[in-house]
Amino acid sequence: MFKTSRLKATYLNTWALLSLIFVLLILAPNVNILINALKPGNENWYHIKEYLLKDYIINSLTLVAFTGLFTVLLGTTLAWLVSVFEFPFRKFFKWGLILPLAIPPYIAAYTYDGLLNYTGVIQTFLRNSLKISVNQKYFNIMSMEGAVFIFTAFLYPYVYIITKSFLEKQSASLIENSRMLGRSPLEIFFYVILPLSRTAILGGVSLVILEVLNDYGVVKYFGIVTFSTAIFKTWFALGDIDSAVKLAAILMFMVFAVLLMENLLRGRKKFSYTTSKVRPITPLKLQGMKAAGAFVYCFTVFSLSFLIPTLQLVYWAFLAYQKVLHVKFWVLIINSLSAALVSSVLVIAIAVVIANYCRLNDGLISKIYSKITTLGYSIPGSVIAMGVIVFFVGLDRRLVWLYHMISENSSKLVLSTSMAMLTFAYIIRFLAIGYNAIEAGFARIGRKFLEASRTLGMNVTQTFFKVELKMLQPAIISGLVLVFIDILKELPLTLILRPFNFDTLATKSFEYAGDEMIHEAAISSLIIIIISAVSVYFFYKIGDREES
Amino acid sequence: MYVEIKNLNFKYKASRETTVVDFSLDMEKGETVSIVGESGSGKSTVLRLIAGLEIPLSGVIKVNNKVMVDDSTFIAPEKRDIGMVFQDYALFPHMTVAQNITFGLKRLTNKEKKERLAEVLELVSLEKFKDRYPYELSGGQQQRVALARALAPKPSLLLLDEPFSNLDADLQKKIREQLKHILKCTGITSILVTHDKEDALSIADSVVVLKEGRIVRAGSPAQVLA
């Protein structure tokens, strides 16, 4: 006589119900996709299988493997340096190294190509001032290696952020202990920090992998055929959305297989080291060459992944600003900000509900729920968009009576021509990111505060608002910033699901870049970067004050 | 009987063996019972079951004639009116001592809260520390805050999970005396889990020894632990 069912009934009514509703809402638009995937393949499908699939899968896996490896290397070493050591400008690097997230990878791809190609600043200087003509081969970033570079340079912050916050909050006593036991910093890094941060690192790198698998902009420009090229080629060029969706389903399946394998490999090592004594780590002061080395390393990464592309954009903006003066940038800014703010708050709220429910129920359901939250991140944006349109048009058709009650001559499509649809799509897309952050936050708190509070007469909900919300704040903030920035630069969903006359900074820079006018695209890209940078700094400051 | 526990059985989902087997215990009002056992004997699990933090496979728990759990009932921990002092205290790090202590006093008016706060602070001799944050306190002080927090709502039953394990030996002895004093002063019914026979000998009215989830001996401290 197991009474677990009674447990749920008595423990967690609201949380369970809300979680269920959210999960179903997320699932609904995707059902359409999943069902399509099961249909037998048509003639196009066989063509794809014969000519495209193999190469494309190999390319995708190569990209994912190398980007994954390099982002882990970069992300963890940087996180380790800034949280364990003291060296010049460490305080700045702590948040400065998050900034590359503000630059959309496809803009970075255009920027680097523009910088390095024949008409770019570097070659122009060499040619005109030094009379040196270079071999184009060495200045060509449009290659597999180039794509790995772009993805690594602009996505490593996912690994960096999660690992850094983990190290800052969790590892003080362990690192100090290891020092006492006579281990060198490098040994500590490999034997203590890496294994300990495994969960955190994997959380970060899985976001990177999903982002790489879904990218279309960079690989398209660089001429690398990947899985997402196959999806879009099938959809756009062959006009066959059924086969495209089938491909998307395969992609999703691959992603889940990877995640599952990771889960199995980890097996019983599912420790999350938690201590109630949140004690900031006392950094070890580096001297001389070592300090210089740490600085140079951080500065190099910062330059390549933020400073150089930003300066290039500034230069372009300077060249082209007169051509775009008529653009009402403030409208774009307000549109971008409001869309990103509303959606990111909703994402985090939903992530909190589902994450809280899942951690209190270790059953199969929680596992399924948490996988569903990553669903939207593993499907290409445009494919999600189609699912969302179908869902909302269907919804509108069912609500027509209501619209007519409110207004006689209402149109039949209300929700699907409003911001509601776009917001909903953002939520599906970015829930994974919010969920990741919140889940990590809950893991850090553990359950004992909940238990203590409940023996003091507070129920789960009261405890959440009175105790845990406050303790969860760093996780909420970091989740908010990540989702906010992501929405700010989001493209496929915004482009296809937006209401009439709704332009954002991202769509504006895409329009220019899409028309091969990268100089004109520079200003709106720069505004995105500035807003993101300010929000990163602002939230970092709040988080910092929180700690002290 | 004030506390009646009958044939409690429990198994953690992941583990193969039953953690608690046929645990039964009766207690008079005001009595202090100590559950003694090595680590892994299931003694902390018994406390968690009584607190409502775990759900038994079978068995009955009644406190003050109110059924906490049986085949058809399960009272959520927040509704049980049972206080608990956790092994690592679980003080809310973002609240001051006063905020921690008044946390469980949600039904009182502000004035009543203040009064009750003053009472328990005096009881644990921490009047001066009420505006400190937990990390600004020593281990012994934190332990007393945890105790005060659990006592503040005047629970019908107080559970203490290894209350001395995080303290050094000298302190243990002192706190043990203080605790004994406090328990007697308040006249509260309490269950104390410990692996240290000394604790049980000095505080408990009666002792239960647990081994591999089963009760192997029970009786007065002198009899059982001699």
Place this chain on the structure above:
Amino acid sequence: MKKILFFITFGLIVLLLAGTLAGCTATPQDGSSKQKSEGEASSQEETSNTAGNSEDKGVVNLYTNRHYDTDQQIFDMFTEETGIKVNVVKGDSDELIERLAREGKDTQADLLITADAARLHRAKVKGLLQPVESDVLFKNIPENLRDIDNQWFGLTVRGRVIVYAKDRVSPSELSTYEDLTNPKWKGKILVRSSSNVYNQSLLASFIAINGREQAKQWARGIVENMAREPKGNDRAQAIAVAAGVGDIAIMNTYYIGKMLNSSNPEEVKAAKSVGVFFPNQDTTGTHINVSGIGLTKYAKNKENAIKLMEFLASEKAQKLFAEANFEYPANPSVEPSELLKSWGDFKPQDIQLSKLGEYNDEAVKIFNEVGWK
């Protein structure tokens, strides 16, 4: 301090949420008003909020994948002249078509503009467009630049031409597209990826003219002569020619125009170092493609929509509309820009542009088969 901050943020969010929701329920007539309520609450002009409402004559709703800034100027001109407001969703043509299809008969879009005839054809085949009988359009848009059933009309024309390095290639060495498969060009040809629709339409035109087998041979021959694997956009091909990666690029005319007007002096220099050659002048003609417009099948503002179509085909709009992108106006009575005139007249392919759409699938498959990435 922290609390104040919290309340400000919280208040802001509630306000925004309320705004979004209010937009959804209070003014359910259209999408634009909601967006306004959120984005430009204090915005300048009063917008009529009745998109999609057939009783109001005030709007026309447009899905377009052209997004030049001058387009907006032209729409503003139209509004000024007729009082009809133009609401726009800009996106990629394939996705817009898909959105249109999914919205079905309830769609609010009245017009669809795409930058490629094949896409317009696809919209037609999917049953998303309807025929338009308009003497103005018939008069202004030549027959080969519009659909056989008048379901879409070309607005601007561009050629897909050969661009060569002036210092290494003499125009006399160039003749036809077919000639580019000659082994003498081995390692010299630059062209972008086959996932690009301009290449697909180019190959589709060859299928229409020469048949599948010859078209496939041509594609294979080009792949063998490529200077590098396809990468970058059209503009990148021209730069690569200037940089000496290859000698010849296949690209659209207007990108040279854009480069010549670039704000980067080096790009202007690069553009000047290459020449434009119209191939197949003695044979089948240079491949052309159009940006065009079609009336959606379920258009709610049909009259307004046709007015806008006619306006865009009119002489005064054509000039601006074409020059925005350095393209040739579809209306033969409008002169192309000075730059285009300087390249001289050329003979275009003589095929119905609908064919580009019909053979698009075929073309994509050939590209895949011959390994044109």
